[in-house]
Amino acid sequence: MCRSIKTLRPPYAESVTEEDMRAAALQYVRKISGFSRPAAHNAAAFDRAVEAVAAATGELLSSLEVRGGAR
Structure with missing residues (x-):
């Protein structure tokens, strides 16, 4: 079941919605x-x-710094 969760951070996802x-x-x-x-x-x-979990996901994604890319 969790295998279908896709990566939500760049460069794997250009934009992430709620x-x-x-x-x-x-x-x-x-x-x-x-x-x-x-x-x-x-x-x-x-x-x-x-x-x-959705709120924690949003907080995590907004806090991550991807090397070589914008936040």
Whole structure:
């Protein structure tokens, strides 16, 4: 499942959208939780995890410095 997460930093990706980061976060949370769709009683925790991972992804990507390229 996580094998389908693509690299989101240059030079592998020219532009990264919020949708790209959320899709990667969703794949990650699905993999570690073992749920592709959580039950209703787990949905809020699942959604919070996706949002937290997406936010961390955005923070990471904005902080990376790629040698020979712009930030």
